[in-house]
Amino acid sequence: MHQDDVLAALRTVNDPELHRDLVSLGMVKGVRVDGDRVDVHVELTTPACPLRGTIEADVRRAVEAAGARDVRVEFSARVAPPAQPALPGVKHVLLVGSGKGGVGKSSVAANIAASLAADGARVGLMDADVYGPSIAHMMGASGEKVTATEDRKMRPLERHGVKFISMGNLSPAGQALVWRGPMLHSAVQQFLKDAAWGELDYLIVDLPPGTGDVQLSITQSVNVTGAVIVTTPQDVALIDAARAVDMFRKASVPILGVVENMSYFVAPDTGITYDIFGRGGARKLGGLTVLGEVPLDTEVRQDADGGVPSVLAHPQSAASVALRSVARTLAGRVSVQALDVLPMV
Numbered sequence: 309m310h311q312d313d314v315l316a317a318l319r320t321v322n323d324p325e326l327h328r329d330l331v332s333l334g335m336v337k338g339v340r341v342d343g344d345r346v347d348v349h350v351e352l353t354t355p356a357c358p359l360r361g362t363i364e365a366d367v368r369r370a371v372e373a374a375g376a377r378d379v380r381v382e383f384s385a386r387v388a389p390p391a392q393p394a395l396p397g398v399k400h401v402l403l404v405g406s407g408k409g410g411v412g413k414s415s416v417a418a419n420i421a422a423s424l425a426a427d428g429a430r431v432g433l434m435d436a437d438v439y440g441p442s443i444a445h446m447m448g449a450s451g452e453k454v455t456a457t458e459d460r461k462m463r464p465l466e467r468h469g470v471k472f473i474s475m476g477n478l479s480p481a482g483q484a485l486v487w488r489g490p491m492l493h494s495a496v497q498q499f500l501k502d503a504a505w506g507e508l509d510y511l512i513v514d515l516p517p518g519t520g521d522v523q524l525s526i527t528q529s530v531n532v533t534g535a536v537i538v539t540t541p542q543d544v545a546l547i548d549a550a551r552a553v554d555m556f557r558k559a560s561v562p563i564l565g566v567v568e569n570m571s572y573f574v575a576p577d578t579g580i581t582y583d584i585f586g587r588g589g590a591r592k593l594g595g596l597t598v599l600g601e602v603p604l605d606t607e608v609r610q611d612a613d614g615g616v617p618s619v620l621a622h623p624q625s626a627a628s629v630a631l632r633s634v635a636r637t638l639a640g641r642v643s644v645q646a647l648d649v650l651p652m653v
C-alpha cells in the first residue's frame with residue numbers, strides 16, 4: 309500500500325459535524341505505511357470532540373477497504389480558533405446565560421468548564437454574576453483571594469484544571485455589592501481584560517440571570533463565539549429564557565444551544581422517573597439545539613456545595629453523563645462555527 313492510497317481513502321471520510329473530508333479539513337497530520345500496517349494521525353478540532361469514536365471507526369473502515377490489514381488511529385487536538393480571537397491568547401469566549409435566576413446556570417457553567425478541562429482543553433471560568441457570585445464556592449475556593457501578578461494583572465485562581473475569577477474571591481464574603489451600571493461595566497471589563505488568563509481555548513462566562521447591563525457590556529466589548537442558555541422546562545422559566553434568546557440575537561451573539569436543567573428526577577429508592585417541571589419543555593424554544601437534559605440530582609447540589617463539580621466528583625451519575633455530553637456537544641458546535649467561516653481548502 310502506498311501513502312497516496314491511504315490519503316485517497318481518507319478523502320472519503322467526512323467529519324460527521326463539519327461535513328467535509330478529513331484531508332481537506334487539514335485534520336490528517338500524518339500517515340505511515342509499514343507493509344500491511346497503517347498509522348494515521350488525526351488532529352481533532354477540540355480535545356472534547358463528541359465524535360472521536362465515530363471518526364476512528366470511519367477511518368479504520370475506509371483504510372481497510374483500501375487494502376490495509378492493521379489500521380491504528382492516533383488522535384491529537386487543537387481547538388480551531390475563530391476568525392477573530394476573542395481576547396489576546398483566548399480563542400473562544402462562551403457565555404452561559406439564563407432568563408430566570410436559580411435554574412442552575414452557574415452549576416452548568418462550572419461543570420462545562422470542568423468537563424472541557426478534563427478532556428484536555430485549556431479552560432477559564434469567569435464569574436460575571438457580580439451580585440450573586442457562586443463560582444468561587446462551587447470550585448472549592450470560597451476563602452481564597454485573587455492576587456496580583458508582577459505586571460499588576462489579576463491572577464486567576466486554579467482548581468480542577470480550570471482557571472477562574474469570581475467576585476467571591478475579591479469582596480469579603482457575605483457583603484452585598486451596591487453598584488451602578490458603570491461600576492459593573494468596569495468590574496466585568498477588568499475580569500475580562502485585566503486578568504492574566506494566559507492561553508485559553510475556552511473562556512466560559514457565567515452571566516447574571518436576566519437581560520441587563522453586564523450582558524450588554526460583555527457582548528459589546530469582546531468578540532463572543534456564542535451563548536448557551538440554561539433553563540428549567542416549565543413555562544415560567546421558558547418565557548424568561550426566550551427573552552434571553554432575544555437579547556443575544558439583538559446583540560448578534562450566536563446561540564450555540566439550550567441546556568434543560570432539572571429536566572426530570574429519578575427517585576433513587578424506586579427508580580421511578582418524575583418529570584417534575586415538565587421534561588422536554590426546552591424544545592418549545594423553537595429552532596434551538598438542545599445540548600442536553602440534565603436531571604435533578606441531589607449529588608449535583610452536594611458536589612457544588614462541596615466545591616467539586618459533579619462531572620469530576622461523580623462522573624458516572626446520570627447528571628454527570630448528561631453534563632459531559634453537553635460540554636462535548638458544545639465544543640463540537642464551537643468547532644463547526646469556527647470552521648464554517650474558513651474558506652474551502
Ligand SMILES: Nc1ncnc2c1ncn2[C@@H]1O[C@H](COP(=O)(O)OP(=O)(O)OP(=O)(O)O)[C@@H](O)[C@H]1O
Pocket residue numbers: 406408409410411412413414415416437440442516517569570602603604605606607608609610612613627
Ligand atoms: N441538576 C441539578 N440537580 C440538583 N440541584 C441542582 C441542579 N442544578 C443546580 N442545582 C442546585 O440549584 C441551586 C441553584 O443553582 P445555581 O446557583 O447553579 O443556579 P443559577 O441559575 O446560577 O442561580 P443564580 O440565579 O443565583 O445565578 C444550587 O444549590 C445548585 O446546587
